[in-house]
Amino acid sequence: MIKKLKSEIVKSIKNKRINVFFLFLFSAFIILIFTKLSKEYTNTLAFEIEKINVPQENIILNDSVKLNITLKTHGFKWLKYYISQPKIKVDFSKDVYKKQGVFMWSKSKAYLNNTQFNKQVELLNISPDTLIFRYGINLVKKVPVKVNADVNFTPGYNMSSKLVSEPDSIVIVGPNILVSKIHFLETEEITINDVRSNISKNTKLKLPENKSDLNFSNNEVTIKAKVEKFTEGTLNIPITIINKPKDITIKYFPKAVNVSYYVSLSDYSSITNKNFKVVCDYNKISDNQSFLIPEFAKTPEKVRNAKISQQRIEFIITK
Numbered sequence: 001m002i003k004k005l006k007s008e009i010v011k012s013i014k015n016k017r018i019n020v021f022f023l024f025l026f027s028a029f030i031i032l033i034f035t036k037l038s039k040e041y042t043n044t045l046a047f048e049i050e051k052i053n054v055p056q057e058n059i060i061l062n063d064s065v066k067l068n069i070t071l072k073t074h075g076f077k078w079l080k081y082y083i084s085q086p087k088i089k090v091d092f093s094k095d096v097y098k099k100q101g102v103f104m105w106s107k108s109k110a111y112l113n114n115t116q117f118n119k120q121v122e123l124l125n126i127s128p129d130t131l132i133f134r135y136g137i138n139l140v141k142k143v144p145v146k147v148n149a150d151v152n153f154t155p156g157y158n159m160s161s162k163l164v165s166e167p168d169s170i171v172i173v174g175p176n177i178l179v180s181k182i183h184f185l186e187t188e189e190i191t192i193n194d195v196r197s198n199i200s201k202n203t204k205l206k207l208p209e210n211k212s213d214l215n216f217s218n219n220e221v222t223i224k225a226k227v228e229k230f231t232e233g234t235l236n237i238p239i240t241i242i243n244k245p246k247d248i249t250i251k252y253f254p255k256a257v258n259v260s261y262y263v264s265l266s267d268y269s270s271i272t273n274k275n276f277k278v279v280c281d282y283n284k285i286s287d288n289q290s291f292l293i294p295e296f297a298k299t300p301e302k303v304r305n306a307k308i309s310q311q312r313i314e315f316i317i318t319k
Contacts, residue, residue, distance in 0.1 A: 041078060042124065044070040047086045049131070053093040056173055060103075061134040070125040071117070088116055096133070103133035139179040141172050145205070146186045147223050154196040158304055160264040161226040163199065167218060170205070174214035182208065187221060199225040228264035230304065235259050237276045239294060239313060243283040252280070252315035257294055261303040275300040280313055290314065 047067045051060060067088055096103045112123055145165040172179050187203045204220045238256045257278060263271055276299055280292035291312040299306045
């Protein structure tokens with residue numbers, strides 16, 4: 001029993017010594033790191049060019065341009081350059097100029113030091129001191145959006161406005177040979193079931209396979225429509241005969257037909273006989289035909305599924 005207790009005490013002392021050793025080792029490492037990072041270092045890094053405000057009608061052709069920049073600063077400041085790829089912003093609205101069909105960038109060390117680096121970073125050298133950006137001409141084109149949606153309504157409901165997309169058109173920027181072939185953009189197929197309230201749903205656009213060479217003002221749109229409760233309406237509309245020769249007289253029956261339609265409850269009272277026009281075209285009579293066929297010449301935009309109850313109008317010619 002005494003031997004076991006003695007063994008545990010010795011083991012505990014050894015573990016404490018090990019823990020103290022590692023604590024001192026870790027502390028020494030931290031002190032070393034801080035000492036190193038507090039010193040100034042000089043190094044040259046390859047900075048990528050981040051192009052901003054490039055004119056919409058131009059496309060930059062040489063994307064691999066880089067600047068080799070020599071900097072002098074404390075170790076702490078170097079950390080961000082090693083953690084992520086360093087970049088220099090080139091603003092095409094003020095930092096470049098056109099010369100002999102190219103964009104040119106030429107800035108002094110002082111300019112870069114004041115605009116792209118803070119006061120604790122000293123810029124020692126830039127190579128090259130001039131950048132040349134070759135460019136091509138882009139085509140800027142605005143095309144409509146076609147909504148590709150299958151909407152199924154709860155019985156008694158329907159759209160009281162057209163199904164539209166917001167935005168209703170997309171601006172495409174890219175090489176002429178590609179953009180000129182695009183006449184519209186279609187939404188991805190979308191199905192909405194049991195609709196009984198207003199539609200507002202985001203959907204992506206079907207983009208062409210070479211989309212990496214093109215720039216789109218939007219990659220998705222919102223499809224919208226106003227949905228309301230609908231009811232059935234019926235009106236008796238007089239028939240008008242058109243294209244009848246002046247030298248003949250015809251008698252026809254009935255003189256009016258019933259027209260049925262669906263309309264939203266909010267628009268029901270606004271629909272009257274004046275909103276419809278039913279005609280029979282005399283020129284469409286074939287030989288030995290004793291009837292006319294009624295058809296709509298005018299229907300209001302607010303109604304859905306307008307139908308004429310009678311498909312034949314009997315007539316006789318009297319001279």
